[in-house]
Amino acid sequence: MSRIRAAFWDPAGERYGIPTYPWRMAPAHLLTLRQLTAEGLRPGGQGVQAQVLWRSKRHGAPGVRAAYLYDVRFALPKRTASPRQRAALAKANAARRTCPECLRDAGYVLPRHLGVCLDCADEAAHATESARGVAA
Template structure:
């Protein structure tokens, strides 16, 4: 193991107060949020279980060290999906944001908040 990797090897969490692993050396049951999402899971209320640290010249972080937080897949829960009722309510809310209060038609885009009306009505009021 190289010196850089050895600097980030702390599975007990003594040095970094959190179990820490070098790049690509974390146990297979610890995954990032993106990896959990790819498997259709979410952290499910658990805190960060460990971290992966690595050096990067690309990002201007202090010392050039980047971190990725890991969650235990054994405690992860399935991702939530919207119910049919929630999808209908969201559709109604979006339709209300597209309806002009002056001409009462669905204009097909979300009304600009600074105008409060559709672009046609705003142009007529300005003229």
């Protein structure tokens, strides 16, 4: 085992407070949130059971990164939304895509800094430019 891996090997949790493993060396029953989700599971109220630590140079700054692990044996199936919840989400998403100026569904979530669809924002910008040109 390399020195880097040995630095993160703490299955008893004496050094880091919780069981800690190097990259790709955690037991098979411990999964990340993404791995649980891919299996159709959720943590089910359990806290973090362990962590994986590794050295990273992401964005140019060296440091140590962590991924938290949950025990698959205590995981529960993911909840499914009720038909009413799905309808409410569809309505909310439609409202986020509807332009208040032209009242069209833009097909994308409207940028919050503009508050309108890109077509309406372009028209407003051209109107402002032409008004400035006339005033000058």
